[in-house]
Amino acid sequence: xxxxxxxxxxxxxxxxxxxxxxxxxxxxxxxxxxxxxxxxxxxxxxxxxxxxxxxxxxxxxxxxxxxxxxxxxxxxxxxxxxxxxxxxxxxxxxxxxxxxxxxxxxxxxxxxxxxxxxxxxxxxxxxxxxxxxxxxxxxxxxxxxxxxxxxxxxxxxxxxxxxxxxxxxxxxxxxxxxxxxxxxxxxxxxxxxxxxxxxxxxxxxxxxxxxxxxxxxxxxxxxxxxxxxxxxxxxxxxxxxxxxxxxxxxxxxxxxxxxxxxxxxxxxxxxxxxxxxxxxxxxxxxxxxxxxxxxxxxxxxxxxxxxxxxxxxxxxxxxxxxxxxxxxxxxxxx
Amino acid sequence: xxxxxxxxxxxxxxxxxxxxxxxxxxxxxxxxxxxxxxxxxxxxxxxxxxxxxxxxxxxxxxxxxxxxxxxxxxxxxxxxxxxxxxxxxxxxxxxxxxxxxxxxxxxxxxxxxxxxxxxxxxxxxxxxxxxxxxxxxxxxxxxxxxxxxxxxxxxxx
Amino acid sequence: xxxxxxxxxxxxxxxxxxxxxxxxxxxxxxxxxxxxxxxxxxxxxxxxxxxxxxxxxxxxxxxxxxxxxxxxxxxxxxxxxxxxxxxxxxxxxxxxxxxxxxxxxxxxxxxxxxxxxxxxxxxxxxxxxxxxxxxxxxxxxxxxxxxxxxxxxxxxxxxxxxxxxxxxxxxxxxxxxxxxxxxxxxxxxxxxxxxxxxxxxxxxxxxxxxxxxxxxxxxxxxxxxxxxxxxxxxxxxxxxxxxxxxxxxxxxxxxxxxxxxxxxxxxxxxxxxxxxxxxxxxxxxxxxxxxxxxxxxxxxxxxxxxxxxxxxxxxxxxxxxxxxxxxxxxxxxxxxxxxxxxxxxxxxxxxxxxxxxxxxxxxxxxxxxxxxxxxxxxxxxxxxxxxxxxxxxxxxxxxxxxxxxxxxxxxxxxxxxxxxxxxx
Numbered sequence: 001x002x003x004x005x006x007x008x009x010x011x012x013x014x015x016x017x018x019x020x021x022x023x024x025x026x027x028x029x030x031x032x033x034x035x036x037x038x039x040x041x042x043x044x045x046x047x048x049x050x051x052x053x054x055x056x057x058x059x060x061x062x063x064x065x066x067x068x069x070x071x072x073x074x075x076x077x078x079x080x081x082x083x084x085x086x087x088x089x090x091x092x093x094x095x096x097x098x099x100x101x102x103x104x105x106x107x108x109x110x111x112x113x114x115x116x117x118x119x120x121x122x123x124x125x126x127x128x129x130x131x132x133x134x135x136x137x138x139x140x141x142x143x144x145x146x147x148x149x150x151x152x153x154x155x156x157x158x159x160x161x162x163x164x165x166x167x168x169x170x171x172x173x174x175x176x177x178x179x180x181x182x183x184x185x186x187x188x189x190x191x192x193x194x195x196x197x198x199x200x201x202x203x204x205x206x207x208x209x210x211x212x213x214x215x216x217x218x219x220x221x222x223x224x225x226x227x228x229x230x231x232x233x234x235x236x237x238x239x240x241x242x243x244x245x246x247x248x249x250x251x252x253x254x255x256x257x258x259x260x261x262x263x264x265x266x267x268x269x270x271x272x273x274x275x276x277x278x279x280x281x282x283x284x285x286x287x288x289x290x291x292x293x294x295x296x297x298x299x300x301x302x303x304x305x306x307x308x309x310x311x312x313x314x315x316x317x318x319x320x321x322x323x324x325x326x327x328x329x330x331x332x333x334x
Numbered sequence: 335x336x337x338x339x340x341x342x343x344x345x346x347x348x349x350x351x352x353x354x355x356x357x358x359x360x361x362x363x364x365x366x367x368x369x370x371x372x373x374x375x376x377x378x379x380x381x382x383x384x385x386x387x388x389x390x391x392x393x394x395x396x397x398x399x400x401x402x403x404x405x406x407x408x409x410x411x412x413x414x415x416x417x418x419x420x421x422x423x424x425x426x427x428x429x430x431x432x433x434x435x436x437x438x439x440x441x442x443x444x445x446x447x448x449x450x451x452x453x454x455x456x457x458x459x460x461x462x463x464x465x466x467x468x469x470x471x472x473x474x475x476x477x478x479x480x481x482x483x484x485x486x487x488x489x490x491x
Numbered sequence: 492x493x494x495x496x497x498x499x500x501x502x503x504x505x506x507x508x509x510x511x512x513x514x515x516x517x518x519x520x521x522x523x524x525x526x527x528x529x530x531x532x533x534x535x536x537x538x539x540x541x542x543x544x545x546x547x548x549x550x551x552x553x554x555x556x557x558x559x560x561x562x563x564x565x566x567x568x569x570x571x572x573x574x575x576x577x578x579x580x581x582x583x584x585x586x587x588x589x590x591x592x593x594x595x596x597x598x599x600x601x602x603x604x605x606x607x608x609x610x611x612x613x614x615x616x617x618x619x620x621x622x623x624x625x626x627x628x629x630x631x632x633x634x635x636x637x638x639x640x641x642x643x644x645x646x647x648x649x650x651x652x653x654x655x656x657x658x659x660x661x662x663x664x665x666x667x668x669x670x671x672x673x674x675x676x677x678x679x680x681x682x683x684x685x686x687x688x689x690x691x692x693x694x695x696x697x698x699x700x701x702x703x704x705x706x707x708x709x710x711x712x713x714x715x716x717x718x719x720x721x722x723x724x725x726x727x728x729x730x731x732x733x734x735x736x737x738x739x740x741x742x743x744x745x746x747x748x749x750x751x752x753x754x755x756x757x758x759x760x761x762x763x764x765x766x767x768x769x770x771x772x773x774x775x776x777x778x779x780x781x782x783x784x785x786x787x788x789x790x791x792x793x794x795x796x797x798x799x800x801x802x803x804x805x806x807x808x809x810x811x812x813x814x815x816x817x818x819x820x821x822x823x824x825x826x827x828x829x830x831x832x833x834x835x836x837x838x839x840x841x842x843x844x845x846x847x848x849x850x851x852x853x854x855x856x857x858x859x860x861x862x863x864x865x866x867x868x869x870x871x872x873x874x875x876x877x878x879x880x881x882x883x884x885x886x887x888x889x890x891x892x893x894x895x896x897x898x899x900x901x902x903x904x905x906x907x908x909x910x911x912x913x914x915x
Contacts, residue, residue, distance in 0.1 A: 047433025187903030224472030244536030369512020434509030
């Protein structure tokens, strides 16, 4: 028999290294000779979209398009240390460092433009689409390329961002260990085959707090990917370690979700900007995954009335639990 | 050693190879098509997918001599001289790429599907890429991209 | 605020090279005259070892077999504690510990040489169950105790509060060690530049930290080490700890030639960290109206043979143990424990992924006992602007968990349990 059930899960997640450990990101912004802006950071692109999202922050500050940002993050000899690409911290930490560096660079650019254009002040100067001009007189303008050519050495600024966390009390655990916190909730509908113990995910919704969305497409991609990893955690993945040896050490026996295991997901981006974050944006790489497995477990209970306290919920485990429940039920009837 | 003749991305190659050389090693190490990725070496992940005479194969499971007389397409042979292939464009447009390691194989599986079935359903798309593992995207945007690519291809005609 | 770039679905800047198959991952880099390397790893979980490489060194094509004796600087690394050895010197603590690194002119010679390195294992009693490992009398993996961390969270008085609870649920939850399974197996190439700088090109999450660890093992100034981080084929926490970076750097420095290594999928499973398995004992209680009053949790995380990020992971598990709910009385004890299992470290969620397996089922169990639907129950208890977490941290802005739950409930269609009728 096939039985359906619905479940939800909700979570919070604290960004960063935490507990007072110095969480530092550095960034360098430089005006290149062709008028483009180079950003140097040690933040790794692991596929999460750091290069794109962080370029968007630089582009926003400097009124440019992302095509005018040259993002360099592959070589330790020319990039500053921006911390690890983990703990969902790059958007918040390195994003803040880039924003600060670009704001400083922008000020430098406006100062040079002021002299170049023979103005008295940088007040009311606009930097947009590669030109600097008084906002009341757009025709009087100079391009970033012209500014760069007029200088003997290139304009370059470095900025450091250090996140605020405190060390917790050793005896009571009291303190402010992480900041900011990010929230999310997931809802799923599953169908359990009570003959085979197989669980199929029929529908799914995930609502993710992002502070502010820098790139909704990237966020949606993270939500889909986090859902898949969460579903694998709930239903399939187990290294089967026996006497310290991993039995499932290949994709033949260590199963991760395939395209056939994934439902389409209704993705809801919740914005509530965080004032200490770059344009309000919080990191979401981890939180997108976290509420998925508990939502599936609660949906399984809703479908067949068994609490699965040990994951993954393999068909064998679930069948056994359903049988045990039926036996208890029948005993109760007799 | 064995002499073989095969076409890769429309170019013909005459090669002398060892009998135990895998097709993936020939393509990557000898011919330099490093867009062919090795993710598992046992035909489970699909990162090494190439198209051989119109069908997708895992190039880690094919011996090079088995490709004698065949026509192979790798990711490097998908685009034209002027522009990238509509499938590649669709992958970019809908955000179907993350770490990118599965991407070449995904695009080739998509191409083999769309070459035969220009209007696949989402279920057919899911089935067509079920041999290609991805750990980043959760597949949904890849399915979206292939749907979008089908539209682009129709419009292009 | 009017924004031009923020909020836009801009096409990812690294996308074009990836769809064209042109993005270079470390395995895609080939250099003139490069050598091939492969790691010999422990087949035993806990043993003293003796290594004889003489037969392997004689194989045609083998340039050198590296062991702990060949590490110029510190034979250790680790993100927090330096408890990993670059190559095991006397003792292996898990299956998969690196013992030697063969470097040869061709792949065949590498494979042959690996087979004929003689490792004499003298097995030591091993411990695989973290609960056993916590006992005083257990065999120790490092130092005097296998308990490397104990996080204590104390808020209010749980004992007194449980007495006031109308409903209490108690359960034990277990989560397994799992694998990151990023699609690109570890690979790298290292070489020496004309000025003596060692360049290591490998996929990593934190190139500047690798730079320090490589420099310490080589005993050179950090400016003499350059880490190049080309395209990375997924990470999820599994590329936080060093895998092949130091091996390649030493080999390149000693041989003076580029050295490349590519892990098979099986070796990838062995080489990097895993998600901590956890045992979580939870007791949660609320009053008649569904207001949470007390929660007590004991969390035991198995970090396997090495600490990696265990302390931070179990700390994060402890801090997040309540879930996003205001609970006035909380007692949490979380422990990180060494065993002879594969080592655990960072993986997406970092301790905060395990605890919701427990707290979210506890919430549903409580709401069911109260005959209240799980959404209503959660909304009564969730963090709001101004809430204090169990650690006493005030959430004073950007706390939209209510909106997240409502959106989800609305779209998935949660009907109150009472209206749904019998299940099974």
